[in-house]
Amino acid sequence: MGIITGAFLRAILDLGLTRENTVVVSGIGCSSRAAGYLNLNTVHTIHGRALPVATGIKMARPDFTVIVLTGDGDGAAIGGNHLIHSCRRNIDLTCILFNNQIYGMTGGQFSPTMDPGGNATTAPYGQLEPSFDLCRLAEAAGATFVARGTAAGVRQIEKIIKQGVQHPGFAFIEAVVPCPTEYGRRNKPAKAVDMLEEERKRSISVSKAAKLSPEELEGKIVTGVLFQDVERREFQSTYAETVARVKDAELARRLAEGAGE
Amino acid sequence: MESWHGHLLKERVDQSSLLIQGNRACVLGALDAGVRFYAGYPITPSSEIMEAMAVELPRIGGVFVQMEDEIASICACIGASLTGEVAMTATSGPGFSLMQEALGYAIMVQAPLVVVDVMRSGPSTGRPTAPSQADVMQARWGTHGDHPAIVLAASNVADMYRLTMAAVRFALRFRTPVTLLADQVVGQMRESFSEELLGRYRLTSGDFDFTPGYLHPDLAREVHLPHVLGSGEYPHVTGLFHDETGFPTNDPEKTDKFLRELYNKVAHHRDELCLYDVKNEGRGRVCIVAYGSCARSARAAWRLADQEGLSVEVLHLYTLFPLPVEIVQKVARRVEFMIIPELNLGQYAHEVRKMAEQWTTVIGIGKTDGTLITPREILDRIAELVGKYESV
Numbered sequence: 001m002g003i004i005t006g007a008f009l010r011a012i013l014d015l016g017l018t019r020e021n022t023v024v025v026s027g028i029g030c031s032s033r034a035a036g037y038l039n040l041n042t043v044h045t046i047h048g049r050a051l052p053v054a055t056g057i058k059m060a061r062p063d064f065t066v067i068v069l070t071g072d073g074d075g076a077a078i079g080g081n082h083l084i085h086s087c088r089r090n091i092d093l094t095c096i097l098f099n100n101q102i103y104g105m106t107g108g109q110f111s112p113t114m115d116p117g118g119n120a121t122t123a124p125y126g127q128l129e130p131s132f133d134l135c136r137l138a139e140a141a142g143a144t145f146v147a148r149g150t151a152a153g154v155r156q157i158e159k160i161i162k163q164g165v166q167h168p169g170f171a172f173i174e175a176v177v178p179c180p181t182e183y184g185r186r187n188k189p190a191k192a193v194d195m196l197e198e199e200r201k202r203s204i205s206v207s208k209a210a211k212l213s214p215e216e217l218e219g220k221i222v223t224g225v226l227f228q229d230v231e232r233r234e235f236q237s238t239y240a241e242t243v244a245r246v247k248d249a250e251l252a253r254r255l256a257e258g259a260g261e
Numbered sequence: 262m263e264s265w266h267g268h269l270l271k272e273r274v275d276q277s278s279l280l281i282q283g284n285r286a287c288v289l290g291a292l293d294a295g296v297r298f299y300a301g302y303p304i305t306p307s308s309e310i311m312e313a314m315a316v317e318l319p320r321i322g323g324v325f326v327q328m329e330d331e332i333a334s335i336c337a338c339i340g341a342s343l344t345g346e347v348a349m350t351a352t353s354g355p356g357f358s359l360m361q362e363a364l365g366y367a368i369m370v371q372a373p374l375v376v377v378d379v380m381r382s383g384p385s386t387g388r389p390t391a392p393s394q395a396d397v398m399q400a401r402w403g404t405h406g407d408h409p410a411i412v413l414a415a416s417n418v419a420d421m422y423r424l425t426m427a428a429v430r431f432a433l434r435f436r437t438p439v440t441l442l443a444d445q446v447v448g449q450m451r452e453s454f455s456e457e458l459l460g461r462y463r464l465t466s467g468d469f470d471f472t473p474g475y476l477h478p479d480l481a482r483e484v485h486l487p488h489v490l491g492s493g494e495y496p497h498v499t500g501l502f503h504d505e506t507g508f509p510t511n512d513p514e515k516t517d518k519f520l521r522e523l524y525n526k527v528a529h530h531r532d533e534l535c536l537y538d539v540k541n542e543g544r545g546r547v548c549i550v551a552y553g554s555c556a557r558s559a560r561a562a563w564r565l566a567d568q569e570g571l572s573v574e575v576l577h578l579y580t581l582f583p584l585p586v587e588i589v590q591k592v593a594r595r596v597e598f599m600i601i602p603e604l605n606l607g608q609y610a611h612e613v614r615k616m617a618e619q620w621t622t623v624i625g626i627g628k629t630d631g632t633l634i635t636p637r638e639i640l641d642r643i644a645e646l647v648g649k650y651e652s653v
Binding site (some may be wrong): 015019023036039040041042043044046049053055056059060064078081228239242247250 | 298319320322324328329330332333334335336338339340341342343344345346362363366452490491493495497498499500501508509527550562
């Protein structure tokens, strides 16, 4: 998590974002505590609700760069509804979702992204449910920038975050991160370094993945920008255009009324 | 009158009076009070508020967003509020239930906002098109933890206008969410509402301070507030217990101090927050204590009683919480009975009993069949109690 937070900070520093106009919004969970470690405008909200709070901030202050830090539990379980609707709305937010497949803060229960067969305190006989592919979910729901990176590929995710923040629309970035404390102790590999090494081995870039069959891609983590669409209309700016149009019509109506008197 | 009024008040019948729906009057009050952000999710019988906001806010450069549910709605309002916007949402019982956790967050981070709950029969889906006053306790204690609550109750269309304004003022002044309770009858009925009345109720700009992060000097001494986003300071806003830096703390002393300050900023300003109206003051053995649509029946019962030779006092409460302890106890000292008609099984009667039973007999008239309590029903109960009256 610290690796991704570091990459995030380097990315926004490189982009030259001002502290005044940058707001980081998070929910509840290990990932969401990151907001408390940053000397920016930071809003630590309630479980699952970072995206709607961020939506309110962005709509009220379109000049702000609003970045959401969330996790697989916060963003894909309790906050799953807000995730798909934020994607659909295509509002100009950047959502970085730390996916470690486990609920760490509550002591190791499975999350909706845990691979089948994985062990957790609430899956003592192995995870029975299939897992979410959040990038496919985000793309299907209408996100216009969808990317995945890992803690093992720190330079790559730094670049992805920069692209995501610059993207005019909803940017969804899945950061695959290890949780040795709660995931590692019940699964293999167990140690942090081994988990990172495993992530590195399983990672494959989008371009290389394109050449492989679905069978060959089994168990791989496809990284890079998976989808981008810069044509689709972004919500906040569409709203602003509508306000301008409605106000013009209103002015015209009042002028016409005035002329008639 | 400003341009947008013409649109909202198109049901105008003549120069001096307007026929307007309660929910629309609420929107008028909100816009007059400076609300420029609305996020909501439709639910009967509150949807007209949202629909009018959808039309009006873009016309004046405000923000209207239809969110995916009530949780997202109140969260978006909180987000806007943290940037210094005056934000509002409206809902009914089931939606209000969904908002409760976020309402607690707004209290904790001291984000001013207004939530209008146009109550319907419950629990659960209940009867969406029938009035009820059964969210009184939800409005007071719906979110978890010890917390302050400011709850107002509207009894007619004019109230929907002026109490929405009062709700905005209280929210900004005390930096906390304010709940305005209405019910299906008050929200959806149409009543004549004179422009003169509208003018009288319009609060002057001096009553408001829209400076983001504004806190009245009286309160500034009591509570620490987070900075407004974009103010040039770099606040950390959190629902965890926090100290004056805004960062979380587990220090028992600091935690306790923070909670008590949060609570007392409302409790210590009851004088200002408790709005009420006393009719026939000190002239009866019985006082009807009423709020919301039942206050209309109470007022009618008072007039009816007068015709029939019985003097009845009416205490009409516009503020339910913080508890109007002073006025209730003052009246309790001089009457034999306090009658509380309400469209629930005695939620507020219980509160009145706590305040007044030392001095008077408190009797609730609870009705939950989805119809209003009639003046005659109130009067019959009084007749029974006073033993002076023949039931008609």
